[in-house]
Amino acid sequence: MKTIKRVLLLIAILLTLTIFYNYPKLNIIAGYSAKNTASSVFLANRSLEFTDKNDNEFPPINLASDKINPEEKSATSSAVGLLTRKAIYREGLGSVLVTDNYEPNSNPLTPKRSTPDNNTPFPYGNAEPIDTVFTNVNYDKVKETVNSIFGDEYKTRATVVIYKNSIIAEQYDEGFDKNSLLLGWSMTKSITGTLFGILQCQGKIDVQAKAPIKEWQNDERKNITLHNLLQMNSGLEWNEDYNSISDVTKMLFLEENMPQLQLKKPLIGKPNASWNYSSGTSNLLSGILRQQFKTHQEYLDFWYTDLIDKIGMNSMVVETDLSGNYVGSSYAWATARDWAKLGLLYLHNGNWKGEHLFDKDWVEYATTPTPTSNGWYGAQIWLNAGNRFPDVPTSMYSFNGYQGQYVFILPEQDLVVVRLGLTKNLDVNQFLKEIISAIE
Known part of the structure; x- marks a missing residue:
């Protein structure tokens, strides 16, 4: 016993x-x-x-x-x-x-949204696009290439190929269509970065200025610039590992105020010489954006009035943390067509229906390789400047997200290609190579 x-x-x-x-x-x-x-x-x-x-x-x-x-x-x-x-x-x-601090009847402020334009054809509105036939496009090959990345192996949910503002291929997995909202994960970072470009174009911010964070002013972090943060080259400590208890998983699933986790991290490298991919940095940037406005309502509205609804991404919703900060690293949802509109905005150097949200200088800035990133990263945007994809032009850049979310922008080919799904095993080099060859 x-x-x-x-x-x-x-x-x-x-x-x-x-x-x-x-x-x-x-x-x-x-x-x-x-x-x-x-x-x-x-x-x-x-x-x-x-x-x-x-x-x-x-x-x-x-x-x-x-x-x-x-x-x-x-x-x-x-x-x-x-x-x-x-x-x-x-x-x-x-x-x-939610946590124990959550108050069910708090009635938080919400962003004011504009009325969608459902009469103008895509991409400048939400009506069906005008049929356009290009004699130099091998439509069968484009369709075959797109179809090849669907099925159980890839778990692709949506793909849209846009050439010269026209959709030349579009396909959805079973259960999804043009109205389905899909999570962009870290493609949200490119939205966060774009908002700095818009503010700079409006003369309201200088990305070369020191980061406006009072907690840093009495230590070595005081020399970190917005530019360093945008390029994820600040030298701040951060562990981006989704397979363990790391900074990023603690931030997304434990923190009430997400910008604070990166803000509190020490400097372990040198600014402008220590590239380190960090979702914490993107949420810190969201917190800095919040500081640019007198009221929380203005901060909530700005993301939509000056970018999201401005270019007709009316399906998009950017989620906030419990403290009211937009989760600028990870939580934007939109249809595949609306994700494509963000790519088109960059393809057109910030010009949308004749209005410049930002200018070509911002595109050149955002797609300039970050030092020590091997040509892979710009300002909240991924690059092919380091020839990571050898059969794709080095001028290609993209918005990327967890589980293989992509918006590829190919300026030389006048192409925007969107792929959304649940796996990251897509052969990007081969896929884009086939799409390009079907046009050239």
């Missing part, structure tokens, strides 16, 4: 230690599942069954079980029955993980 008791005691101790050790992981697993479920169901209008079967069905996230409350518009996720997290959906602000 004593032996049995000792064994049971040992098992209880080991189980307790296992739970204690894995508790932070379970917190993030449940947090990811709850947040993603709430956004998928209440923002993107998918079913809980579809979300669990597709979006949350990968390890270790599939350890969580999810429930929704349609009346409350909330999702609750339990990680192996040991830890539960909750996310709530707020109209205009998207979904957010």
Whole structure:
């Protein structure tokens, strides 16, 4: 009997230690599942069954079980029955993980949105595009190339190919169409960066100025510029690892005020000589944007009035954290066509229907390689300047996101190519090579 008791005691101790050790992981697993479920169901209008079967069905996230409350518009996720997290959906602000500090009846401010133009054809409005036939385009090859990246191997959900402002190919996976909202993940960083370009064009900010962060003014971080932050070349400490308990997973699934995590990090490198990809930096930039406005309402509105709704990305919703900051690193949702509009804005050097939101100088700035990035990165934009994709022009640049979200801009070919899905195993070099060859 004593032996049995000792064994049971040992098992209880080991189980307790296992739970204690894995508790932070379970917190993030449940947090990811709850947040993603709430956004998928209440923002993107998918079913809980579809979300669990597709979006949350990968390890270790599939350890969580999810429930929704349609009346409350909330999702609750339990990680192996040991830890539960909750996310709530707020109209205009998207979904957010809640904590004990959350006040259900707080009625947060929401952005004011403009009325969509559903009469003007795409891309300048939301009506169907005008049919255009180009004699130099091999439409069969374009269609074949696009079709080749669909199926279980790639899990592509949407692809749009735009040549000279006209859609020459468009395809969606089963259950998705031109109206489906798709999460851009880190493509949101390119939106955040673009807003600095807009403010600079308006003469309201200088990206070469020192970062306006009072907490840095009495230490070595005081020399970090907005330029350094935009290029992710500040020298600040940051760990971007989605497969562990890292800075980025703690920020996205534990923090109420996301800009603060990067703000508090020490300097471990030299500004302008220490490129390090950091979602924390993008959210810090979102926090800096918030400082540029007298009221929180102005900050909320600016993202839409001066960029998103201005170019007719009316489907887009950028989600906020619990403190009201736009999650400028990760949480913008939009249709594939609307993601393409952001690419077209850059292709046209900031000109949209004759109005300059930013100028060509900004495009050149944003696509100038960051020192020590091997030609891969500019200002919140990925580059091919280092010839990472050897069969694609080095002038190509892109907005990239987790799980293989892409908006490719090819200025020499007058092309914008969008791919959205659930895996990152797309052979980008081969895919773009085939698209280009079908036009040239």
